[in-house]
Amino acid sequence: MKVGICGLGTVGSGTFNLISKNNSEIERRLGSKVHIAQVGCRREHPDCNLSNVDVSYDIFDVVRNPDIDIVIEVIGGLDVARSLVLEAIRNGKHVVTANKALIAEYGQEIMDAAAEKGVQIKFEAAIAGGIPIVKTITEGLAANRLEWIVGIINGTSNYILSKMSDVGCDLSFIDVLKDAQKLGYAEADPTFDVEGVDAAHKLTILASIAFGIPFSFDAVYTEGISQINASDIGYARELGYVIKHLGIARVQDDNVEIRVHPCLVAADHMLAQVKGVMNAVMVGGDASGSTMYYGAGAGSSPTASAVVSDVLDIMRASEGKTAGNLGFDNGRLVPKKIVSIEKVVGSAYLRLIVSDQPGVMARISTILSQHEISIESLIQKNTRDDYADVVIVTNAVFEESLDLAIKKLSSMEDVRGDVTRIRVAEFF
Amino acid sequence: MKVGICGLGTVGSGTFNLISKNNSEIERRLGSKVHIAQVGCRREHPDCNLSNVDVSYDIFDVVRNPDIDIVIEVIGGLDVARSLVLEAIRNGKHVVTANKALIAEYGQEIMDAAAEKGVQIKFEAAIAGGIPIVKTITEGLAANRLEWIVGIINGTSNYILSKMSDVGCDLSFIDVLKDAQKLGYAEADPTFDVEGVDAAHKLTILASIAFGIPFSFDAVYTEGISQINASDIGYARELGYVIKHLGIARVQDDNVEIRVHPCLVAADHMLAQVKGVMNAVMVGGDASGSTMYYGAGAGSSPTASAVVSDVLDIMRASEGKTAGNLGFDNGRLVPKKIVSIEKVVGSAYLRLIVSDQPGVMARISTILSQHEISIESLIQKNTRDDYADVVIVTNAVFEESLDLAIKKLSSMEDVRGDVTRIRVAEFF
Numbered sequence: 001m002k003v004g005i006c007g008l009g010t011v012g013s014g015t016f017n018l019i020s021k022n023n024s025e026i027e028r029r030l031g032s033k034v035h036i037a038q039v040g041c042r043r044e045h046p047d048c049n050l051s052n053v054d055v056s057y058d059i060f061d062v063v064r065n066p067d068i069d070i071v072i073e074v075i076g077g078l079d080v081a082r083s084l085v086l087e088a089i090r091n092g093k094h095v096v097t098a099n100k101a102l103i104a105e106y107g108q109e110i111m112d113a114a115a116e117k118g119v120q121i122k123f124e125a126a127i128a129g130g131i132p133i134v135k136t137i138t139e140g141l142a143a144n145r146l147e148w149i150v151g152i153i154n155g156t157s158n159y160i161l162s163k164m165s166d167v168g169c170d171l172s173f174i175d176v177l178k179d180a181q182k183l184g185y186a187e188a189d190p191t192f193d194v195e196g197v198d199a200a201h202k203l204t205i206l207a208s209i210a211f212g213i214p215f216s217f218d219a220v221y222t223e224g225i226s227q228i229n230a231s232d233i234g235y236a237r238e239l240g241y242v243i244k245h246l247g248i249a250r251v252q253d254d255n256v257e258i259r260v261h262p263c264l265v266a267a268d269h270m271l272a273q274v275k276g277v278m279n280a281v282m283v284g285g286d287a288s289g290s291t292m293y294y295g296a297g298a299g300s301s302p303t304a305s306a307v308v309s310d311v312l313d314i315m316r317a318s319e320g321k322t323a324g325n326l327g328f329d330n331g332r333l334v335p336k337k338i339v340s341i342e343k344v345v346g347s348a349y350l351r352l353i354v355s356d357q358p359g360v361m362a363r364i365s366t367i368l369s370q371h372e373i374s375i376e377s378l379i380q381k382n383t384r385d386d387y388a389d390v391v392i393v394t395n396a397v398f399e400e401s402l403d404l405a406i407k408k409l410s411s412m413e414d415v416r417g418d419v420t421r422i423r424v425a426e427f428f
Numbered sequence: 429m430k431v432g433i434c435g436l437g438t439v440g441s442g443t444f445n446l447i448s449k450n451n452s453e454i455e456r457r458l459g460s461k462v463h464i465a466q467v468g469c470r471r472e473h474p475d476c477n478l479s480n481v482d483v484s485y486d487i488f489d490v491v492r493n494p495d496i497d498i499v500i501e502v503i504g505g506l507d508v509a510r511s512l513v514l515e516a517i518r519n520g521k522h523v524v525t526a527n528k529a530l531i532a533e534y535g536q537e538i539m540d541a542a543a544e545k546g547v548q549i550k551f552e553a554a555i556a557g558g559i560p561i562v563k564t565i566t567e568g569l570a571a572n573r574l575e576w577i578v579g580i581i582n583g584t585s586n587y588i589l590s591k592m593s594d595v596g597c598d599l600s601f602i603d604v605l606k607d608a609q610k611l612g613y614a615e616a617d618p619t620f621d622v623e624g625v626d627a628a629h630k631l632t633i634l635a636s637i638a639f640g641i642p643f644s645f646d647a648v649y650t651e652g653i654s655q656i657n658a659s660d661i662g663y664a665r666e667l668g669y670v671i672k673h674l675g676i677a678r679v680q681d682d683n684v685e686i687r688v689h690p691c692l693v694a695a696d697h698m699l700a701q702v703k704g705v706m707n708a709v710m711v712g713g714d715a716s717g718s719t720m721y722y723g724a725g726a727g728s729s730p731t732a733s734a735v736v737s738d739v740l741d742i743m744r745a746s747e748g749k750t751a752g753n754l755g756f757d758n759g760r761l762v763p764k765k766i767v768s769i770e771k772v773v774g775s776a777y778l779r780l781i782v783s784d785q786p787g788v789m790a791r792i793s794t795i796l797s798q799h800e801i802s803i804e805s806l807i808q809k810n811t812r813d814d815y816a817d818v819v820i821v822t823n824a825v826f827e828e829s830l831d832l833a834i835k836k837l838s839s840m841e842d843v844r845g846d847v848t849r850i851r852v853a854e855f856f
Contacts, residue, residue, distance in 0.1 A: 014715075018571060018715050019571075021573075021714075022571060022572065022573050022714070022715070025572075025573045025640075026570070026571065028640055029570055029640070030570075111753050111754060114753055115753075115758050115759075120750060120753060121753045122753070124568075130569075130713070130715065130716035130717060130719060131716075131719050132564055132567070132568025132569060134755075135563065135564070135567060135568045135751075136560055136563070136564065136568065137755060138751040138752070138754070138755025139560070139563060139567075139737065139740075139741060139751045139755070140552075140560025140563045140564065140568075140737055141558075141560060141733065141737060142454070142457055142458075142736075142737045142740045142741075142751070142755070143446060143447075143450060143454065143732070143733050143734075143735075143736030143737040143739075143740060144450065144453075144733055144737075145449075145450050145453045148855065148856060150853075150856045208754060208761070209754050209755045209756075211764065212453075212456055212457070212754070212755070212756040212760060212761050212762060213761060213762065213763055213764050214761050214763050216766055219766040221768075221769040221772075227848070228850070229848075231779070231817065232777070232779060232848060232850060235777075235779065235807055235817070235819045236777065236850075238807060239777075239805055239807070239819075239821060241777075241852070243850065246853070248856075250855070251764065254764050254765055255764060255765050255766075255767050256764040256765070256766055256767065257766075257767045257772055258766060259769060259772065261850075261851055262850050262851070263850065263851050263852065263853050264777050264821075264850055264851070264852040264853060265853045266853065269853070270701060270722060271853075271856075273698060273701045282856055284856060285558070285733060286449075286450070286729075287442075287446050287450070287558065287729040287730065287732055287733035287736070288557075288558035288559075288723060288724070288729070288730050288733040288734075289558060289723065289724045289727075289729065289730055290723065290724075290856065291558060291559050291721070291722060291723030291724075292720075292721075292722040292723065293719070293720075293721055293722075294698060294719060294720040294721075294722065295716060295717065295718065295719030295720065296716070296717045296718075296719075299717075301714075301715040301716070301717065302715065302716050302717055304571070304715055305569065305571050305572055305713060305715035305716040306571075306716075307571075308570075308571030308715070309567065309568055309569060309570045309571040309572075311571075312567075312570045312571060313567060313570075313750075317750045320748065322548060322741075322745045323563075323566040323567045323570070324566070325539050325542055325543075325548060325549045325550070326539060326566070326636055326637050326640070327562075327565060327566025327567070327570070327637045327640070328637075328640040330543050331543075332640060333636070333640050333641060333642050334640060334641065335641055335642050336639065336641050336679065336682050336683060336684040337682055337683045337684070338644055338647040338683075338684055338685075338686060339683050339684065339685045340649075341649040341687060344649075344685055344687065349660070349663075349664065349667075349669075349692050351659070351660060351663065377667055379663055379666060379667070389659065389663070391663045391667075393667060393692075420655070420657075420660060422656070422660060422664075422671065422689075422690050422691065422692055423689055423690070423691050423692070424669070424691065424692040425578075425674070425691050425692060425693045425694065425697070425699075427576065427678070428576060428578045428676075428699075428710055428712060428718065
């Protein structure tokens with residue numbers, strides 16, 4: 001199948017480059033590579049190597065190109081995107097889009113047109129960036145009657161509220177917004193983000209796919225975060241809460257609530273832990289219970305992850321394939337060398353019970369340094385009369401070095417019993 | 429398509445009942461209901477209404493029944509399950525299983541047999557209960573080169589470590605284990621859970637589907653939590669960490685680490701927030717970045733959610749259908765009444781700036797009680813010379829009652845400026 005990309009902005013160029021970069025891994029999964037046949041874009045793109053691709057300055061060329069089976073719409077905006085997608089559908093092409101406004105506002109028209117032509121419309125990238133929340137709701141949790149969706153689905157608002165909630169921060173909404181604009185986390189005109197419109201678009205789509213109801217963007221109650229100030233954040237903290245901007249959709253019998261607004265969330269709730277520009281969607285299912293999906297809600301690469309995964313889904317389905325039993329095409333599992341634990345590199349927590357003698361710490365440090373292990377943190381505490389606990393966090397070393405050091409430490413006269421060793425989380 | 433269930437224990441009965449309960453919602457999603465044609469089980473099951481189902485006391489009858497297209501294996505254990513699944517495959521049936529040990533230890537044999545017969549083997553329920561992590565890895569993140577997986581994938585271990593980490597708890601591993609056994613969170617023989625074998629089974633599967641490598645259970649480094657004691661948890665806290673039992677799989681060039689062991693995790697890391705019997709899997713993709721999937725890792729209903737979602741996937745694929753553009757069969761969207769915000773029920777945070785006069789609080793309380801709003805929490809603080817902040821968290825009321833009360837409060841002579849109102853998270 002051949003793919004055409006309309007638009008080569010942040011998401012479009014991320015998509016183009018991701019396909020180029022991962023095409024061999026994609027081939028391992030699907031049995032075939034993704035073939036980008038045409039790109040429609042208006043400007044030069046030095047960040048994309050377009051030498052082997054047909055480039056048109058008219059994006060409508062892409063949806064009219066008879067060679068193309070899948071159109072990726074990443075131009076954004078409403079009216080042109082709508083015409084483009086509808087024409088792609090009329091021409092029998094599947095469509096992948098990252099355009100939440102388009103789906104929330106013209107979703108019904110687009111879905112009707114797609115149903116008539118029997119093509120697929122996929123929009124994983126429209127909500128929560130790289131988190132595959134659309135697939136989770138429409139497939140992963142398909143056995144459930146879904147009861148509610150609650151999400152932090154606007155990174156800009158979450159960044160601003162998180163920043164305002166930092167202990168010691170006493171900045172106003174406007175000050176933090178300016179900071180977010182400088183960092184590229186907020187647009188020059190931030191209205192759509194900070195007044196909740198973007199979140200309302202996303203929530204409209206989530207409610208539709210979760211509950212099987214028509215799109216109802218106009219009926220979503222929408223309130224942004226511009227009224228939140230530092231004293232509210234302080235009082236909320238005093239009461240055991242943090243303030244988050246949430247999208248909430250909830251079905252009860254024949255009624256549904258769909259609303260976007262700031263909300264006090266208990267400080268120990270999982271959603272309260274979602275900070276900065278990160279997104280998270282919590283889903284209540286009658287069988288699954290509450291599950292939560294967390295990750296980067298925007299950005300070139302995470303959004304491209306969703307766009308390209310949608311393309312792969314369409315390719316699999318069109319070729320009558322599933323993901324395969326293991327997610328890789330039959331016979332394409334490749335063994336890798338499994339690193340033995342001795343060869344793993346990492347830092348460790350060590351606890352020793354030592355007799356409280358002069359020079360003990362010196363002897364311990366000497367053994368560690370002999371194995372090129374350095375001490376990152378140290379606690380020494382008297383426990384009983386003649387004994388002390390020594391707790392050490394080491395730097396990252398080969399486990400085998402640590403094995404040797406622990407063996408020597410254990411055999412020290414000053415050390416009582418075994419040395420406790422617990423690994424320390426490193427790279428994730 | 430017709431479904432047969434082998435085993436009617438916790439997961440089997442949950443599966444049977446979930447299909448019965450949600451078959452009309454399932455029909456809305458798929459266009460057809462799930463038809464359970466036969467159940468194989470050895471005991472009476474008063475919790476399942478088997479009156480319309482063919483029940484056999486020999487589970488092998490199910491895999492030999494020519495009417496059955498999909499076999500659900502939920503008997504657990506290794507040898508009988510292996511024979512059962514292999515015979516089902518030989519007879520051309522798709523298989524859904526919740527059996528992590530079976531897939532981790534005999535996965536290759538089963539996948540080879542399935543490839544030969546062209547049937548699907550699905551095992552979403554084998555890892556992390558109701559969290560659709562297998563689908564996420566094999567489909568949702570398919571565009572990525574996956575780099576690592578880190579998960580809290582054994583609820584028993586996480587329950588014990590969470591409990592031991594509660595501030596003020598000074599119980600030993602053995603004491604908390606006993607408590608977990610009483611609550612049904614640990615088996616009578618807890619070895620598989622607390623010594624890491626169960627997590628190693630799950631991690632084996634995760635590594636295989638994430639990196640496209642053969643199953644390698646025997647090579648997984650496996651360490652449990654029985655050596656962790658209260659003093660380690662205390663020192664870890666002092667150093668800014670919590671102790672979690674993690675499964676870690678990580679690929680670097682042609683090498684892969686696959687290991688299960690306790691680990692110090694920074695206290696503010698998302699995985700550190702995963703408490704009790706909850707599970708979470710974090711996935712590092714080269715495009716998606718870090719994403720995390722959180723939910724109940726076990727239990728009858730969450731596991732059934734995964735089993736039945738797998739069945740629906742097989743049904744869709746076998747009928748050449750996708751999930752549809754919105755996850756529901758064409759034309760099956762049903763409008764629901766969208767509740768206007770005034771009719772939403774919830775509690776709220778109110779902040780008023782009041783002049784510091786005698787009787788102000790009495791006048792505020794009177795207005796609230798006139799609208800049947802009660803005060804759950806209250807903070808009053810002098811801010812400037814003549815003014816005080818009054819912060820109130822109300823009980824759950826109709827928003828329209830609160831609208832009226834706020835209108836009256838705003839017009840009070842003692843109240844300066846607008847009343848701030850922020851909703852409080854309620855049901856999720």
